[in-house]
Amino acid sequence: MSELRDLYQEVILDHGKNPRNFRVAEDANRLANGHNPLCGDKVRIYARTAEDGTIEDVAFQGAGCAISQASTSMMTQILKGKGEAEARELIARFVRLITDRAEPTDDELEALGKLAVFAGVREYPNRAKCATLGWHTVSAALDRADDPVSTE
């Protein structure tokens, strides 16, 4: 059970059940759809960025497991107000946390702040795509990619 708690920590369960910024952002100027065909998880990311690239708003809609919902929910909270370069750095850092073979350093974990709870996913490589779906999709939104993102 203790290991399980490593993965399904309160924060994750909470965000999974009550995802934040779970709405359509009517005034979004960047949009991308993500899809994990393997498990059917779907996410749509809405973002509004200022002239200088600052993320003024980010929201999402979709359906999926607790891990994907929670990670996308927490992502929207953290990205809001960030400049584009800073946002992209965080996205890369999060994806590294989930998928890198090497153990994350203390510095890395610190830089991830609350997101470090997702380190538990490292034990479950077949869940990595759940944790990263929202992040890959927001990255596509920032690229203004029109095609749906697929984690396959």
Added chain:
Amino acid sequence: MTAAPAVKPLDPTKVRAEIPILHQEIRGNPLVYLDNAATTQKPAAVIDAVADFYRRDNANIHRGVHTLSQRATDAYEGARGRVRGFLGAAEDAEIVFVRGATEGINLVANSLGRSIGAGDEILISWMEHHSNIVPWQLLCERTGAVLKVAPIDDTGALILEEFEKLLSERTKVVAMVHQSNSLGTVNPVREITERAHAVGAKVLIDGAQATSHRAVDVREIGCDFYVTSAHKMFGPSGIGVLYGRRALLEEMPPWQGGGDMILTVTFEKTEYNELPHKFEAGTPHLSGPIGLAAAIDWIEALGLDAIAAHEDDLLRYGTEALSEIPGVTIVGTAPGKSSVLSFTMDGVHPHDIGTIVDQEGVAIRTGHHCTQPVMDRFGIPATARASFAAYNTREDVDALVRAVRKVAEVFA
């Protein structure tokens, strides 16, 4: 009342002891393997048969004059005879070795498919595995034929009247699953075949999920084609069977060319080999049929009636216990269903269920199970699925139920 001939009941603990892989721990808990619809685990006898073949008899078949080649050929062809008997086919020539159910269906769709044209219809059901959908879609794309789909009801049973309404002289092929892998529904394949034959359609039955659970007799069903995969019946992966009626196989053109499927080759004309070799181009999976034959020996020693009775007990027991957990809904409740327990839990995604029960050592499948139309039909993205085999025990079901209760706790 005269008593039915007694079925010697299974001793699941003894059966379990014969499966080496089951005796290990996963994340600190004893492994409970309940993903048998995806693939089954292998008895020591099957593993040994394959290993012994490579240790003692390996050689290419049908070619050499040396002793090993003769032994390998005898073993390979002997296995064909074993499969013929198991499926109740009339002759060995009607048993074609393929990679699996998928390849068997593709073979028929490609070869029989040459006689299909624009406006012809292929009739399948809503509960088909993708492998019994996509080959027909490809055929329709190539030929202009039309794919028709017979609906299922809320229990996951085929609606026979609707199926019948879709049959007409335009129907050239009816392709139908024997037992559904995501719902457990067992189709009335004999009735389906009769009605399809009445309009002149050919019938293919996808038996991938059936052959490890129920006795199958292709002549009693009356179907034209029957496919199954060895790995779903305690045999090796990469080998399966296409049964086809001789008259049809004779007429059908080969679908792959190469060695072993020919009698003579000149650049002007090639004469094809006789059945079933016409459909087995190239060096086949030599040890596959040998492992499959050992798996059939193993199944028959237990007895399919005893296996069915045992699994029905597990299914009843599991259905009852899971249904008692608040928020659990069983998906697939057709009367007479077999060995598959698909379910959802309110507020919990099946993937989270899968990960949490894995933590408890319980292996189940989560997802759409290659039956996306079934998921759409029930308005769900996925299910969690426990599926039983001869070696599962009531203790396995207890472990599943405990693990699912833990899921409910975590997500409470």
